Amino acid sequence: xxxxxxxxxxxxxxxxxxxxxxxxxxxxxxxxxxxxxxxxxxxxxxxxxxxxxxxxxxxxxxxxxxxxxxxxxxxxxxxxxxxxxxxxxxxxxxxxxxxxxxxxxxxxxxxxxxxxxxxxxxxxxxxxxxxxxxxxxxxxxxxxxxxxxxxxxxxxxxxxxxxxxxxxxxxxxxxxxxxxxxxxxxxxxxxxxxxxxxxxxxxxxxxxxxxxxxxxxxxxxxxxxxxxxxxxxxxxxxxxxxxxxxxxxxxxxxxxxxxxxxxxxxxxxxxxxxxxxxxxxxxxxxxxxxxxxxxxxxxxxxxxxxxxxxxxxxxxxxxxxxxxxxxxxxxxxxxxxxxxxxxxxxxxxxxxxxxxxx
Ligand SMILES: [Zn+2]
Numbered sequence: 001x002x003x004x005x006x007x008x009x010x011x012x013x014x015x016x017x018x019x020x021x022x023x024x025x026x027x028x029x030x031x032x033x034x035x036x037x038x039x040x041x042x043x044x045x046x047x048x049x050x051x052x053x054x055x056x057x058x059x060x061x062x063x064x065x066x067x068x069x070x071x072x073x074x075x076x077x078x079x080x081x082x083x084x085x086x087x088x089x090x091x092x093x094x095x096x097x098x099x100x101x102x103x104x105x106x107x108x109x110x111x112x113x114x115x116x117x118x119x120x121x122x123x124x125x126x127x128x129x130x131x132x133x134x135x136x137x138x139x140x141x142x143x144x145x146x147x148x149x150x151x152x153x154x155x156x157x158x159x160x161x162x163x164x165x166x167x168x169x170x171x172x173x174x175x176x177x178x179x180x181x182x183x184x185x186x187x188x189x190x191x192x193x194x195x196x197x198x199x200x201x202x203x204x205x206x207x208x209x210x211x212x213x214x215x216x217x218x219x220x221x222x223x224x225x226x227x228x229x230x231x232x233x234x235x236x237x238x239x240x241x242x243x244x245x246x247x248x249x250x251x252x253x254x255x256x257x258x259x260x261x262x263x264x265x266x267x268x269x270x271x272x273x274x275x276x277x278x279x280x281x282x283x284x285x286x287x288x289x290x291x292x293x294x295x296x297x298x299x300x301x302x303x304x305x306x307x308x309x310x311x312x313x314x315x316x317x318x319x320x321x322x323x324x325x326x327x328x329x330x331x332x333x334x335x336x337x338x339x340x341x342x343x344x345x346x347x348x349x350x351x352x353x354x355x356x357x358x
Contacts, residue, residue, distance in 0.1 A: 001106045003038055005145045010037030012148040013102040013154035014095055021094070022164030029095040036099030041107075044071045065118075068245045072104045074117035109134045109144070141199075162186065164184055174248030176238050177220045182251050184216060191254030194222060196236060198246040207236075207244055210252065214288065215303045217242075222249070223305050232307040249282040251260070260285075260333055262323040265341035271316045273337070278308045285327035293319045 001009075014033040018025045042048040044061045051058035060287065070076060077100055084093035105126065107114045111133050113123035125133060134140035158168060162164040163182060170178035174197065183192055192213040200207055211224040214233055221237025224244075236244035262281070278287055289310065296315045303310060303321070320341075325333040 001110060001134070001141060002063065003042070005141055005148075006037045006042075006103050006106055007034045007105045008145050008148045008152070010034055010099040012151035012155065013105075014098045015152055015159040017094065017098050018159035019155050019161070019168065020165045022162050022167060023090050023094060025095075025159050027089065028230045029091055032092070033095035033099040036096045037103050040071050040076075041100060041103040042071070051287070063263060068107055068112070068123075069118045069121070070117045072107060072114045072116065072249040074104075074116050075118060077101055077104070083323045110136055115232060131220065171250055174250050176246050176249040179249035180216060180222065180249045183213060186253070187213075187216075189256060189258065193250065193252040193254055193256045194224065195248075195250045196224075196244070196246050197248040198236065198244050201240075201243055201245055207246075212254075221246075232309065233305060256329050256334075257326050258329050259323045260327065262325070262335040264321045264323060264335065264337055265339040266337070267318040267341055269316060269319055269337070271314055274316060274319065275308060275311060277335060277337050278311075279322065281325055281333045282308065283333075284331040285325040285333045288324040289321055290324060291319065291321040293321070328333070 001256050010033050011030060013031060017023075038048070038050040039054075042050045043054060043058050044065060044067050046058045046062050047057060048058075051062075065071070077097065080092065080100075081097050084096060104114050104346065108116065108124050108126040111125075111130060113125035115121050116124040118358065127133065134144055138232055161168060161171070162185075163171060167182065171182070179194060183194075185351045186192075193210050194213055195210045196207060198207045199205070211226065214223040214225050215236050217223050218237055218239070218241075220237075221242055223236060224236050225232065226234045235242045236245055236246050237247055280290075281287055287308055288305045289308065290305060291303055293301045293303065293311060293314070293316050295301065296317045300316065301310070305324075323335060325335075327333055
């Protein structure tokens, strides 16, 4: 086959292999795969693109071994693959092997086939009937190339999911536990959204839509941003304890996002100061509060990924808070208030050490 068809086929095979295996491809891996779809296989062909680039290698190989023999052989591929698997990472061996093996398979589809089991000179062909094979540079090769371009377009979006075949099947049927598992594995560094189907347990109305994930909840649930007037978030899962019962969930990755956490513990704070500071922290970020606040009247308000609006109208006296600010990668927020309580409930750190770590 022509060099360009080999490159196109190698890319289709590479993105398919990534989607199936769960390896997330990088652009340079695709380039590596394209290069190895020509080299070393067509070194044995002095008129090919790679043969013309490396005539000092190409002529002796063509003379001693002939075309489509050693450099296209399964034996050479298995030996090199074994060495690479034990000496490099998936990011290196996968594109190299997919590129190289795809070359041999593509050549099998041509009338003269490949001596894939070299040193045996028997030619392997695919498919067996001569009339169904693709003559080099003919209409068949153009159609094959076009089909493989379509395959690249189809597989490229799936290849980045990193879920592998099983994960993709579970996602396509909307498995809630699978969505949560993927979220736990990949959540760091990005915003995440989830497309859900289910039922509101209070109103019994059906739920169908795409929501931003605030955090995971329990075993396989989510805390979702709802932008409701009275409620900023909702707990959704597959047990009876949640506000929304989910029957289906599909994850979608959003923009890059970093998380900065501030700890604030105080016995002498007030609502106005705290809200003003949270307001300036939240200028370039989304702020969530985790912990508890105690009012002057002694009422304890539990906060679980609540927005700052949860404190509106309260007269707060003391707080034990983790303030989570989610922001674009380069916009690190600040929080100026200093804790006046050294020990926190969930920290076993000595106050002396904590002082230096804060
Ligand atoms: Zn070839």
